[in-house]
Amino acid sequence: MKKATVGAVVVGTAAAVAVAALIMRHRMGKSSKWARARAILKEFEEKCATPDGKLKQVADAMTVEMHAGLASEGGSKLKMLISYVDNLPTGDEGGVFYALDLGGTNFRVLRVQLGGKDGGIIHQEFAEASIPPNLMVGTSEALFDYIAAELAKFVAEEGEEFHPPPGRQRELGFTFSFPIMQTSINSGTLIRWTKGFSIDDTVGKDVVAELTKAMQKREIDMRVSALVSLLDVAQ
Template sequence: MGNCGAMEILRELKEKCETPNGKLRQIANAMKDEMQAGLASEGGSELKMLVSYVDNLPTGDECGVFYGLDVGGTNFRVLRVQLGGKEGRVVKQEFMEVSIPPNLMVGTSDQLFDFIADELAKFVGTEGEGEGEGEGEGGKKRELGFTFSFPVKQTSINSGTLMRWTKGFSIADAVGRDVVMELAKAMERKGLDMRVAALVNDTIGTLAAGKYLNVNVNDNDGGGDVVAAVILGTGTNAAYVERVDAIPKYAQEGIAQSEEMVINMEWGSFTSSHLPITEYDQALDAESLNPGDHVFEKIISGMYLGEIVRRVLCRMAEEAAFFGDVVPPKLKIPFILTTPEVSAMHHDSSPDLKVVANKLKDTLEISSTSLETRKAVIELCSIVATRGARLSAAAILGILKKLGRDKVIKEGDDEQKTTVIAVDGGLFEHYSEFRHSLETTLQQLLGKEVSSRVLIKHANDGSGIGAALLAASHSQYNHINI
């Protein structure tokens, strides 16, 4: 075994992936600067800083039955929530998941939206079974929050044009059309009387869910200002609440009607000379479907961490005979190693590192590894995940700096409320070493006094319940109790 050469490759990687706090502060400052440039003008930054038109986040007073529709891939979910105001909170919640037939992913716009409207109508038909009343009573239209996780150019709170398809969809006649209008026409064809109150993405849904859950907690349970939401899953993104007067490109349009606006950062596109990029990242980027784009996402999100680990293992096998004289054929297959597998190996605390041995055997068909080899694999997983987690913390610090929340402000006798960042996504939820590293890094960067006033909170299922909550906060009935 050429473990000597392999350890050298690992040492070199660790050096290139290092993220000392000084470097992270530079990255946070760069993030803040790019945010300002993106808010100033269209195309002013790699960060798109999209105006979401969401200017009402839930207050906790919302009452009634609202729907959420979450279309983000080969499945979609329909959700119904009954809200009971500050006292009742979420009285009842039900959902249904539906697979989209493959032929509809490449058919026509009408076919796809008719299918969605049909399933939605079936779900609405179950309303009022058992407890709870439908909001269709009293001449009121049912209201729906629509999460559509494809590239959309938003034009108002409930309209937006599809820019292009991703995730295996290819429906030519839908591109350039208003997706809300397409859904509304399909609902009309199905005789479903429902209004789309809000069109959002999963990050903004997470912000709404975090805000709602937070305004409904007891004061002693960590209530505070939810100022931003971050998705750390297969992909990554962030959204936050900005003052309208700090968005020059929006103010120029002369349509500002409120003081605050949610901004969808699309932070996966962030880039900076301070980012610790290795040759493995450069090769992955060059061979990807979008070279040069979403550089930040490619070094911190769940889609790519496993692939970075595979690429390093491949080099260790080829140049240092890490797994013996023959390079395991499976190791050469891109994306064969997933981030959940990396997480499982990273968390292995068994004396003989049995989990690592089994993952290498089952996934890569590498058997009879030594304990030394398994330890090196864990070290590799740790280097790649720690870099991603620490960079995520630096990016969050960038948002806090932009909002002036990175320091303690005392106004008279009143100290500012706790600042809350709502986070969702499988990477954050299930990869506990990643999550712990992110949280401790942010504490280090903020210092003891400030970090005691900043909370990272898990806001589960933002793309589902968040959409329904945004329908409630943008209801045309102004939350009249029903």
Template sequence: MRKPIIVAAAAAAVAVSCAVAALWIRRSARRWSRVECIVRELNKRCATPVERLWDVADSMMAEMRAGLAAEGSLRMLPCLLNSLPTGEEEGSYYGMKLGRAKLRLLHVQLGGKDARVVKKGLAEVPVPINLMVDTSQELYEYMAAELGKFFLEEEKHSDRKDGTPAEVAVSMSFPVVQNSASAKTIVEWSQGFSIKEKDGEDAVGELNEAIEKLGHNMRTSLVVNETIGTLAGGRYYCGDTVAAVVLGMRTNAAYLESEHAVPKWQSAHHRQGEMVINIEWGNFQSIHLPITDFDVCVDNESPNPREMIYAKLISGMYLGEIVRQVLLKITEETSLFGDDVPSKLKIPFILRTSDMAYMHQDRSADLVAVGEKLSTLGIPNTTLRMREIVFEVCDIIAKRGARLAAAGIVGILKHLGRDGTDKKAVVMVEGGVYEHYRLFRNYLHDGVKVMLRGRFSDNVVIEHGCGLGAALLAAANSNHGKKF
């Protein structure tokens, strides 16, 4: 009697175990089905077929033309330069590049067309947080002091003997407006800088005043947006350079425009020739941009909702955050990483674009780097299948961003009539995303080629900038009688 009872109990236990296992398998299958559904929908919403890319390019071109005629979503800010570099410059020149958190100091010794850059000096210093919310005078005095230290060190090995001031040009990661009527250069502070200054304060004048206080034999000739520096660097090495793009934490573009094509400028001036236009393309908007619910969420939680939409799709400030938003939704709806949502995954911007690139560029068979990065987010012991999902999300977001950036570039080329000719057109690109995110860079190059259908793609060259633009601008503009 006892034996049948034991057998029955064992059978019941096995049945229960089987039922539990079956339930777990069904739940797991439903979970993975939902995960894959979310990823498929994301891929569909982020799709950038060639037809859509051309729609974006055409919209970019239309907005550029509108901005050249009057104020629009694209600022199309004229930059008043006497000269762009030609490669024939000679002498010793300095530059400063002010970014979001650091100040880059540059020195070049130029030897003319044959020798080019004979010598260069580079240094970087952090920008103290307190100076980002202080007065412009305090910031410029800090910049002048750091430049002075750099200058004294570099001049130890200089052959400067005639006593003429060293020429300095400055590029900044902010919109720079040049007022032709007052000849003032006004910086519009953003990206964490909340500078207090008087209306219409002249950046060039303030910097020179700060330099003079320190007694250094230097003179600032101009302050420009960083894209102008990138364009200048391109022109120094290649006269076919027609545009420049920055793809880093921030994104922007500049290009060379015929002055007769700038109606809003012609009303005050009647010069002939070319001028540099800072597009400020981050604020580009179009119904053709593939925007998802995740992008809307990122936009709503940003300091500037409904602004800088294009930048929020392609720049390093936001790419990693979009990936985090996607992973958070997957986790909340499917418990992909466990029943409890990892607390770190709820923190905005904890996943940087550099983290995204690190995972996306993992070439190991079992995606070890993806697992390592997820562990830092409080998601340990992931399976290969989980890591593959994360990898795919990174790929979708990066591919969309890179191809949209490519569409913007082609839009500029089409505006210039250089998208389908046998004439060479070079676009210089700088910025951490382009430089360090290899797969993003590859997708961008591929996007340009696909849009141009290969026929003329060999005549459009995308090159990495030299990073010396500010100093090269100082060289080009030291001779004020020179025109380009």
């Protein structure tokens, strides 16, 4: 009986050792494959890495091209348009501000209340509307009248806490994502339409002036304080 017990123990121990050996061999095999994979990736990374010196050359060359493009029209292969933005936000800004973003078949209006450095963004809300297809190929007056009408609805929904102090106009930032030639921080003439728009009588006109006329017709007490053009590379 004792011999049988000892034999069973020996067999069980041998089986456990064999299983452990298989597990260790499998893990070592996986570890070896992982080590080889890491070595391949490291070699690939090293061969693809761009030296810091070369990156600086590329950055310097791009800076030169940007300056050349801003200095004269056609002076660079880069498409450069002056923005007239000469400083950045400080974080101390306070009050209620509006934004209008016309970037394609949809446009958005935003109202944001800033509380300065300590308050940050106190409140914000936005609305979005689609541009009817017929207005994308109609007239400048019809397009901007439609935009002003939607903006008027949005302004009408604001609470009393967002009303500007007496004698002060609401301020609007206008993002116009089409090629324009800016003449100041809040004016710029349309060079050409893209993104499915084709309104001939807007080309060469000041888009801020067009929007301002439409807002005045709707009796919206608001002025465009900044114009921003965001262009796609393909444009």
